[in-house]
Every structure is written in structure tokens, then in C-alpha cells.
Amino acid sequence: MSKTIYVDNAATTPVSERVLESMLPFFKEEYGNPSSIYSKGRQAKDALDEARQKVATALGCQPEEIFFTSCGTEADNWAVRGAAMHAAKKGKKHIITTSFEHHAILHTVAALEKQGFTATYISPNSEGLITVQDVASAIREDTGIVSIMYANNEIGTILPIAEIGKLCREKGIPFHTDAVQAIGNLPVNVVKDNIDMLSLSAHKINAAKGVGALYIKKGTVIDIFMEGGAQERTRRAGTENVAGIVGLGTAIEYAVGHLEERTAHKLALRDRYIDTVLSTISHSRLNGSRDKRLPGNTNISFEGVEGESLLLMLDMNGICASSGSACTSGSLDPSHVLMSIGLPHEIAHGSLRVTFGDQNTDEDVDAILDVLPKIIERLRSMSPLWEKIVAENR
Ligand code: PLP
Numbered sequence: 324m325s326k327t328i329y330v331d332n333a334a335t336t337p338v339s340e341r342v343l344e345s346m347l348p349f350f351k352e353e354y355g356n357p358s359s360i361y362s363k364g365r366q367a368k369d370a371l372d373e374a375r376q377k378v379a380t381a382l383g384c385q386p387e388e389i390f391f392t393s394c395g396t397e398a399d400n401w402a403v404r405g406a407a408m409h410a411a412k413k414g415k416k417h418i419i420t421t422s423f424e425h426h427a428i429l430h431t432v433a434a435l436e437k438q439g440f441t442a443t444y445i446s447p448n449s450e451g452l453i454t455v456q457d458v459a460s461a462i463r464e465d466t467g468i469v470s471i472m473y474a475n476n477e478i479g480t481i482l483p484i485a486e487i488g489k490l491c492r493e494k495g496i497p498f499h500t501d502a503v504q505a506i507g508n509l510p511v512n513v514v515k516d517n518i519d520m521l522s523l524s525a526h527k528i529n530a531a532k533g534v535g536a537l538y539i540k541k542g543t544v545i546d547i548f549m550e551g552g553a554q555e556r557t558r559r560a561g562t563e564n565v566a567g568i569v570g571l572g573t574a575i576e577y578a579v580g581h582l583e584e585r586t587a588h589k590l591a592l593r594d595r596y597i598d599t600v601l602s603t604i605s606h607s608r609l610n611g612s613r614d615k616r617l618p619g620n621t622n623i624s625f626e627g628v629e630g631e632s633l634l635l636m637l638d639m640n641g642i643c644a645s646s647g648s649a650c651t652s653g654s655l656d657p658s659h660v661l662m663s664i665g666l667p668h669e670i671a672h673g674s675l676r677v678t679f680g681d682q683n684t685d686e687d688v689d690a691i692l693d694v695l696p697k698i699i700e701r702l703r704s705m706s707p708l709w710e711k712i713v714a715e716n717r
Contacts (some may be wrong), residue, residue, distance in 0.1 A: 326641055326690075327641050327642075327643065328525075328641055328642045328643070328683075328687045328690055328691065329479070329608055329643045329680075329682070329683075330642065330643065330644050330677045330678060330679060330680075330683060330687065330691065331643050331644055331645045331676075331678060332527075332678040332679060332680030332683075333346065333476050333479075333527070333551070333617075333619070333620060333676065333678035334645055334678075335527065335532065336524045336526060336527060336528065336529045336680050336681075336682075336702045337529060337680075337682060338529060338530060338531055338570070339529040339530075339574065339577070339681075341573055341577060342354055342529055342530050342531070342570045342573045342577075343570070344571055344666055345373075345570060345572075345573040346531065346566040346569055346570040346573075346581075347566075347568070348601055349367070349370065349565045349566035349569055349604055350566050353366050353367060353370070353565075355367040355454070356562060356703075357370075357371050357551075357562075357563055357565060358553070358554065358562070360370075361424070366688030367565050368568050369588045370565060370568075370570075371391075371563055371565060371568055372386070373569075374391075374569050374572030374573075375382070375568075375572075375574060376434050376570060376572075377572035377573070377575055377576045377599075378386040378471035378536055378571065378575055378702070379466055380576070381575040381576065381578075381579040382506075382511060382512065382513050382521065382538055382625075383511075383512035383514050383515070384432065384501060384513050384514055385542070386536055387538075387541070387556070388538055388539055388540060388541055388554075389536055389538055390536065390537045390538075390539060390555045390558060391534070391535070391536050391555060391559070391564070391568050391571075392534075392535040392536060392537055392559060393535065393561075394524055394532075394533055394534065394535045395425075395427065395503040395522050395523060395524030395531055395535045396427040396535075397427075397535060397537075397548070398418065398522035398523065398524070398535045398536060398537035399425065399427035399428050399431065399501050399503075399522045400427060400431050400548070401537055401545070401548035401559070401649060402470065402499040402520040402537055402539075402545065403418070403420075403428060403431045403432060403435070403468060403470050403499060403520060404434075404435065404499045404546070404548070405545030405546040405547070405548055406468040406499060406520065406543075406545045407440055407468050407694060408545075409467075409544055409545050409546050409547040410468055410497070411440070411466075411467065412469025413464060414433045414465065415465045415467030415586050416439060416441060416467060417440070417441050417442070417443070417463050417465045417467060418432055418435060418440055418441070418442040418443070418466070418467065418468055418469075419442070419443050419445065419462065419466055419469040419471075419472055419480075419562070420432055420442065420444060420445070420462045420469070420470045420471065421444060421445045421446070421447060421453055421459060421469070421472065421663075422445065422446050422447070422659070422662040422663045423446075423447050423451070423472075423477075423659065423660045423664070424470070424471075424472050424476055424501065425472065425501060425503070427477055427501070427522075427605075428470055428472070428501055428613055429659075432444075432470075434678045437445060437515075443461040445457045445458065445461055445471075445538055445662055446474045446663055447480070447664055448503075448664070449664050449665050450480070450611065450612040450615075450664070451475060451478045451610070451611040451612055451660075451664045452473070452480055452482065452612055453482055453483075453614060454483065455483055455486040455489075455490055458471070458487050458490055458491075459490055462494055463488075464494065466494075467496070467497070468496065468497050468498075468499060469487070469491050469496055469498050469499070470498075470499040470500070470501070471484070471487055471498075471499075471501075472500060472501040472502075472504075473500045473501065473502040473504070473505035473509070473511065474504045474505040474508070474509065474617050475504070475522075475611070475660060476503070476504045476660075477610075477658055477660040477661065477676060478610045478611030478616075478620070478622045478623045478660055478661070478664065478706050479504070479611055479615075479616045479617035479619075479620025479621075479622065479678075480612050480615055480616060481509065481583070481612075481615045481616065481617065484516050484518065485515060485516045485517055487516025487517075488500075488518050488519075488529050488627060491517070491519070492517050492519075492531075496520045497520065497543055497545075498517065498518060498519045498520070499518075499520035499521070499522070500516075500518055500520070500521050500522070501522045501676060502521045502522060502523055503522060503523055503524045503527055504527065504617060505617075506523045506524075506527070506575065506578070506579075506637075507527065507528035507575065507582070507585075508580060508586070508617050508618055508619065509617070510582060510606065511696075513538055513540065518538070518540070519539070519540045520537060520538060520539050520540070520543060520545070521537070521538040522535065522536075523535060523536050523538075523575075524568060524569060525571035525588060526577075528571075528574045528575060528619070529574050529577075529578070529680075529681065530567070530571045530573070530575075530576045531566070531567045531570050531571075532568040533564060533567060533568035534564055534570070534571050536571065537559075542676060545573075547559070549561055557608070559638075564709050572711060576713055585618075585681055586618045587681075587698065588594045588681070589619040589679045589680070589681075590618045591616040591685075592619070592679045592685070592687070593618060593619055593621055593679055593689050595608060595618065595685075595688055595694065596677060596679075596688050596691065597613075597621050597623070599692050600621075600623055600692070601610075601623070603692075603696055604625065604695070604696055604699055606625065606626035606627065606712065607623050607624065607625050607626075607699075607715070608623065608624050608670075609621070609622070609623055609697035610622040610623065610624055610661060610664065610666065610674060611664070615711050617678075618679075619679040619680060620676075620678050621676065621677045621678065621679075622661075622674055622675070622676045622677075623674065623675055623677075624661075624666065624670045624671065624673050624674040624675075625673045625674075625675065625699050626669075626670060626673060626709075626712050627673065627702075627703045627706045627708050627709035627712045628670050628673035628699055628702045628703060628706070629673060629702065629706070630646030630673055630674055630675065632702055633644060633646065633673070633675055633698060633699070633702060634646050634675075636698045636701070637675075637691075637694070637695075637698065637700070638665050640694045640698075642690070642691055642694070644675055644677045644678075645676040645678075646672075646674055646675060646676065651668075657671035657672055658671060658674070661674055669708070677691065712714075
């Protein structure tokens with residue numbers, strides 16, 4: 324097969340033509356440093372300001388509340404560590420998060436635990452959801468920050484962020500959300516959603532890798548993350564990735580401005596794929612809620628199948644997908660997200676995440692639906708477990 328079918332858009336997305344066009348001048352003639360006072364520097368500074376305005380408009384906040392970072396991971400690290408360190412000065416050393424966050428959050432919280440903080444990890448239910456009551460029950464006198472993702476990167480479930488934000492606001496606890504998968508896929512508004520801090524990443528919305536942003540609501544005080552310069556109003560030092568940030572501005576303006584038609588497009592692909600797979604391949608199950616789910620996300624487990632082999636065989640057919648989070652590939656442990664919703668190891672291992680993006684077509688879905696059942700059948704025919712699974716279910 325000659326054409327590559329890329330359906331791993333939760334891992335990253337291709338840079339769109341419009342984003343690339345907007346970035347190119349900043350690699351060529353407009354190469355000034357935004358901190359320089361001559362005109363080339365001012366041009367770059369103007370471009371940063373324009374991108375900051377676009378990000379702010381997309382989130383429903385003020386441009387002064389947007390801080391550019393090197394990625395979503397940095398934004399997550401900064402928000403959680405910065406808020407926790409600030410709260411600790413007032414004796415508040417308890418952190419609330421969930422057990423199925425991205426590792427950018429989980430590893431940051433684990434590092435803080437080693438430094439004397441305590442943490443409560445809320446477990447999602449079997450649908451991959453948590454409730455505002457779960458958060459209410461976890462809150463303590465010494466809770467200094469709550470960090471809960473907007474939507475999960477593996478199973479696509481959407482959490483009740485506006486309600487959780489309202490609760491945290493009432494309790495006076497800073498609330499951060501990792502919205503890396505939500506921005507450009509859901510209608511996010513930091514004011515309506517009662518959010519104090521929000522992380523996003525450019526490469527999930529058809530812009531470049533290595534660019535992110537952290538929204539920090541005016542009045543929310545968190546410790547500085549990177550020292551060494553006056554950039555980002557002295558709160559995040561380092562010469563800005565001007566081209567990357569300009570691309571983020573272009574991408575977020577388009578993604579949010581065309582949310583409705585983009586969502587309808589992905590929903591149609593997603594739903595046809597899920598319905599067909601579940602109805603034609605036996606012993607398959609959808610992981611995560613069917614309704615409260617990102618428009619492009621699918622995550623299906625196939626009993627008697629080993630995820631790595633499935634990915635390799637899909638790859639031989641030109642199909643790029645994922646068996647868990649791409650960020651954790653390299654590890655053969657089952658995904659912490661699938662374990663958190665209670666899947667047994669062997670079923671978690673046979674999961675396939677197919678995530679659709681703007682560029683995918685009906686023909687892509689047809690091509691996957693053509694080869695997937697054959698691959699599953701072949702893998703099951705080679706599996707020592709498969710006969711046992713069938714016999715037990717008879
Ligand atoms: N948070 C979530 C939910 C993600 O899905 C990812 C990336 O997959 C990140 C954070 C990290 O973003 P970045 O790749 O920009 O560091």
C-alpha cells in the first residue's frame with residue numbers, strides 16, 4: 324500500500340499549510356529577537372503579541388494571561404509545581420489530581436511527594452469519568468492545588484471541568500486543567516469553565532512541536548519556573564520560539580473558529596469506525612464513555628490480541644495508530660489509563676487507539692475497516708490464548 328493513513332492525531336498532528344505559511348517568514352527575513360529594540364526585533368515582538376491575542380481570544384481571556392512555553396509538558400510542570408510551591412508557603416501541601424492524567428502531571432506530583440507534599444489521586448470509574456463529588460470528597464483544609472485534565476489523551480473521556488472549577492473557586496483553591504487534548508476539539512472558555520490555569524500544546528492542533536502555553540488567571544499567584552530573562556513578563560525566561568508561537572496563533576484561531584464543522588467531520592468518521600468495528604469484530608469493547616468523548620477519539624480492546632503486533636501489522640499496511648499513549652511507547656507495561664478504568668492486563672494489552680484529525684477522510688476509515696478485521700483474525704489464529712477465550716465464552 325502506497326498511501327500512509329495517519330490516525331494517531333492524539334499523539335501529534337501534521338502542520339497545516341496555513342500554519343506553515345504563517346511561520347516561514349520568521350525563519351527567513353523576520354528573524355529578529357523580540358527583546359531587541361530595533362525594527363527587526365519589534366517586528367518579532369509584534370508577531371508574538373498578535374499570536375498571544377489569538378490564543379487569548381480562543382480561550383476567552385486577556386492576552387496578559389497567556390504565557391508561552393516550550394510544550395504542554397512544560398506548562399503542566401510549571402502550573403502544578405508553581406502553584407504547589409506557592410501554596411506550601413501558606414502551609415498547604417496537599418495536591419488533588421486523578422490517577423489517569425498524562426505523565427507530565429503524574430510525574431510532577433510524584434516528584435513533589437518526594438519533597439514532602441501529599442497527594443490524592445482520584446480514580447475514574449469504569450467509563451473513564453470522575454464527578455465533582457469525587458473532588459469535593461478529596462478536598463482538605465491543606466489542599467493547595469487541584470489539577471484535573473479536561474479530556475483524557477488515551478480514552479478521550481471529557482471531565483466536568485466547569486463544575487470542578489466552580490467548586491474549587493468556592494473553596495478558594497487554585498484549579499489547573501491540562502487541556503492539551505481539549506483545545507481545538509471542545510468549546511473551552513476559561514471564564515465559563517472557572518479555570519485558574521490551563522495548559523495547551525501547539526502540535527495537537529496542526530501547529531509545530533515544541534510550543535505550548537499556560538493560561539494563568541490574573542490574580543492567581545504561582546512560583547516562577549524558568550529564571551534568566553525578562554521574557555513572558557519575567558515569569559518564563561528564554562528567547563521565544565517566535566515562528567512556533569506564530570504558528571500556534573494561526574492554528575488556534577482556525578481550530579476554534581471552525582470548531583463546529585471540524586467536530587462534525589470527526590464525529591462522523593469516529594462513529595462509523597466505532598459502530599462498524601464493534602459490530603463486526605467479536606470480543607471487542609470500547610474503552611471510555613461513548614457519549615462524553617472527544618470527537619476524534621476511539622480506543623477499542625480486542626481480546627486475544629497483542630497491541631504491539633497489531634500496530635506493526637497496521638504499519639505494514641500503511642496505517643499509523645497507537646496502542647496506548649505514544650508518550651509512553653518504549654514501555655511494555657499496560658497503559659496506566661486503561662488500568663485505572665479497571666481493564667485486566669491482557670485486555671489492556673490488546674487495545675488500539677485510532678484518533679481522527681481534520682485531514683482524515685471517509686476513504687481512510689474504509690481502508691482501516693478493510694484490513695483491521697483480517698489482521699485481528701490472523702493475530703488471534705496465532706494466539707495461544709484465543710481458543711481458551713472462545714471456549715470460556717461458549
Ligand atoms: N497532556 C496531555 C493530555 C497530552 O496528551 C500530552 C501529549 O500527548 C501532553 C500533556 C504533553 O504535551 P507536549 O507533547 O506538548 O509536551
